[in-house]
Amino acid sequence: MMPAHETYDVIVIGAGAGGMTAAAVAAAEGLRVLVIEKTAFVGGTTAWSGGMVWIPANGKMREAGLPDSVTDAVQYLASTVPELANAGLRAAFLARGPEAIAYLEANTEVHLQPVMAYPDYYPERLGATAGGRVLEPVVFDGTKLGPSFARLRPPLPEFTLLGGMMVNRLDIPHLRKFGKSVRSTLRSLHLISQYALQRLRSPRGTTLHLGNALAARLYASLLARQVEILFSTDVADLVVEGGRVNGATIRHGSRDRVIAARRGVVLATGGFSHDAPLRKRFFPAAAGYVSATTPAGTGDGLRLATAGGAALNTEAASPAYWVPASLFRRADGSRGVFPHTVTDRAKPGVIAVNAVGRRFVNEALSYHEFVLGMLRDGNREPDRPFYLICDRNFLWTYGLGRIKPFTWNYRRYGRSGELVEAKSIEQLAEKIGVAPSSLAATIADYNAHAHEGRDPEFGRGSTIYQRHLGDISHKPNPCVAPVARAPFFALRIYPADLGTAIGMKVDAHARVLREDGTPIAGLYACGNDMGSIMNGNYPGAGITLGPALTFGYIAGRHLAEGLTVAPSVATALV
Numbered sequence: 232m233m234p235a236h237e238t239y240d241v242i243v244i245g246a247g248a249g250g251m252t253a254a255a256v257a258a259a260e261g262l263r264v265l266v267i268e269k270t271a272f273v274g275g276t277t278a279w280s281g282g283m284v285w286i287p288a289n290g291k292m293r294e295a296g297l298p299d300s301v302t303d304a305v306q307y308l309a310s311t312v313p314e315l316a317n318a319g320l321r322a323a324f325l326a327r328g329p330e331a332i333a334y335l336e337a338n339t340e341v342h343l344q345p346v347m348a349y350p351d352y353y354p355e356r357l358g359a360t361a362g363g364r365v366l367e368p369v370v371f372d373g374t375k376l377g378p379s380f381a382r383l384r385p386p387l388p389e390f391t392l393l394g395g396m397m398v399n400r401l402d403i404p405h406l407r408k409f410g411k412s413v414r415s416t417l418r419s420l421h422l423i424s425q426y427a428l429q430r431l432r433s434p435r436g437t438t439l440h441l442g443n444a445l446a447a448r449l450y451a452s453l454l455a456r457q458v459e460i461l462f463s464t465d466v467a468d469l470v471v472e473g474g475r476v477n478g479a480t481i482r483h484g485s486r487d488r489v490i491a492a493r494r495g496v497v498l499a500t501g502g503f504s505h506d507a508p509l510r511k512r513f514f515p516a517a518a519g520y521v522s523a524t525t526p527a528g529t530g531d532g533l534r535l536a537t538a539g540g541a542a543l544n545t546e547a548a549s550p551a552y553w554v555p556a557s558l559f560r561r562a563d564g565s566r567g568v569f570p571h572t573v574t575d576r577a578k579p580g581v582i583a584v585n586a587v588g589r590r591f592v593n594e595a596l597s598y599h600e601f602v603l604g605m606l607r608d609g610n611r612e613p614d615r616p617f618y619l620i621c622d623r624n625f626l627w628t629y630g631l632g633r634i635k636p637f638t639w640n641y642r643r644y645g646r647s648g649e650l651v652e653a654k655s656i657e658q659l660a661e662k663i664g665v666a667p668s669s670l671a672a673t674i675a676d677y678n679a680h681a682h683e684g685r686d687p688e689f690g691r692g693s694t695i696y697q698r699h700l701g702d703i704s705h706k707p708n709p710c711v712a713p714v715a716r717a718p719f720f721a722l723r724i725y726p727a728d729l730g731t732a733i734g735m736k737v738d739a740h741a742r743v744l745r746e747d748g749t750p751i752a753g754l755y756a757c758g759n760d761m762g763s764i765m766n767g768n769y770p771g772a773g774i775t776l777g778p779a780l781t782f783g784y785i786a787g788r789h790l791a792e793g794l795t796v797a798p799s800v801a802t803a804l805v
Contacts, residue, residue, distance in 0.1 A: 244496065273450045278383065278384035284773045290649065307351065319530045340451040341368070365773050379450065386442070475751075505524070551724060554727050582619070591608040616663070634650065664722070733762060734762040741761070
């Protein structure tokens with residue numbers, strides 16, 4: 232399929248959250264937009280994610296009666312992102328983030344709601360909030376996309392139930408109480424019956440939550456504005472004339488074609504998580520080569536931009552956003568990467584140990600901080616193993632990685648080598664290559680205080696964020712319980728990334744900058760192609776998607792500046 236026109240107002244390269252936001256806004260402003268996507272799907276890594284969007288002092292908070300202010304957010308960021316680099320971009324984000332959300336609500340199919348209780352990751356810092364800065368997409372009916380539903384990247388199968396059913400955060404406690412509570416059992420049966428009916432018409436569930444719902448809403452916004460999307464299409468290079476980017480050369484199959492962009496090009500190709508040379512250049516050796524992002528993020532945007540003189544923002548506390556991950560093989564032979572974000576590490580009854588069988592970090596910290604602990608511990612030996620250790624009670628109640636709670640046939644994971652099982656801690660240590668005396672001492676030290684809900688070594692469960700991720704029904708500490716009931720289990724985990732933080736330097740209008748600080752006319756960047764405004768720090772849930780939507784919006788509005796066509800409210804699909 233080739234584009235319908237030779238010339239567009241705007242070309243957006245990449246159909247993730249940032250790119251689709253830029254395209255949706257530009258189209259809402261009356262511009263003719265072409266989106267070029269190298270894969271067969273829209274959504275990028277967003278479609279696999281939790282879909283949370285961090286926007287301080289947003290209007291949804293105010294409507295819900297949750298207090299916040301830009302002053303508080305500035306104070307919070309001053310301690311969690313202490314570097315001076317990109318201070319101007321953070322100011323632009325705080326100033327225009329609420330504006331971006333209000334615009335998307337009024338002019339696109341994007342509808343978000345505040346997560347009332349989701350603390351910032353460092354809740355003890357001044358200016359932190361206990362909830363509301365995080366927005367999540369409102370549930371979306373995938374059938375509204377019609378035949379285009381097939382173009383929406385499916386969620387990771389490990390985050391669905393029954394072969395394709397998505398559930399939201401509030402449904403998970405009901406599913407865990409199935410058969411124990413009348414209310415929860417009825418709720419669970421309703422979800423399952425609804426899903427069964429959907430499967431009569433679709434290869435997966437059509438009730439969409441989390442990042443899949445956000446990607447679907449952005450995609451619906453493009454469809455509502457008749458935005459053209461080229462799938463499975465590569466961009467060979469940018470067209471530059473007179474110092475201005477005014478088009479792109481696309482490669483579709485064996486044919487190259489130049490497409491003009493009267494106003495400019497937006498780069499939103501998803502960063503470079505899967506580009507080995509760039510990882511080797513920027514990542515610490517201990518990080519290895521595991522990524523929880525979609526394979527499409529191979530640095531295309533960075534190469535296109537730097538070939539045209541763009542500067543990279545390398546002033547980052549960390550070159551990526553981190554998450555511990557476990558690896559496995561799916562039934563079809565493909566390698567699976569399970570990101571251990573919030574489902575297991577903070578629950579009571581699991582610990583993390585290093586290659587010598589000792590704990591090295593507070594397991595209930597944010598996933599980013601957890602991996603920073605891994606990197607500090609193993610920075611001299613990249614292949615040093617790390618493990619999550621738990622007992623039968625924990626595995627049954629909470630699951631571990633992709634192993635879901637209440638799994639009877641857990642031994643199939645052992646046969647594949649993914650899960651290591653043993654009748655005693657000493658035997659488990661031998662199986663994973665750790666000195667039995669060391670692991671036994673670690674468990675004994677932990678259990679001695681865990682019976683009382685205490686963790687004097689690392690203070691697990693000491694903040695509202697940690698307790699939020701624990702099991703509130705477990706007393707006295709939602710995050711601490713002994714590892715005591717045989718059999719015992721070990722799951723190997725690896726440092727992995729959720730996206731890159733190093734990207735192009737941009738200004739407050741999302742324009743890509745040269746080394747001398749001047750903007751490259753007609754070239755914009757957002758999402759992970761844009762250097763992290765947080766400098767590789769991770770203050771809260773959604774600090775990648777919040778800036779992605781905000782600077783996608785900023786790029787779309789700036790591209791439309793001077794246009795006399797007034798934006799109209801899109802016809803709602805939901």
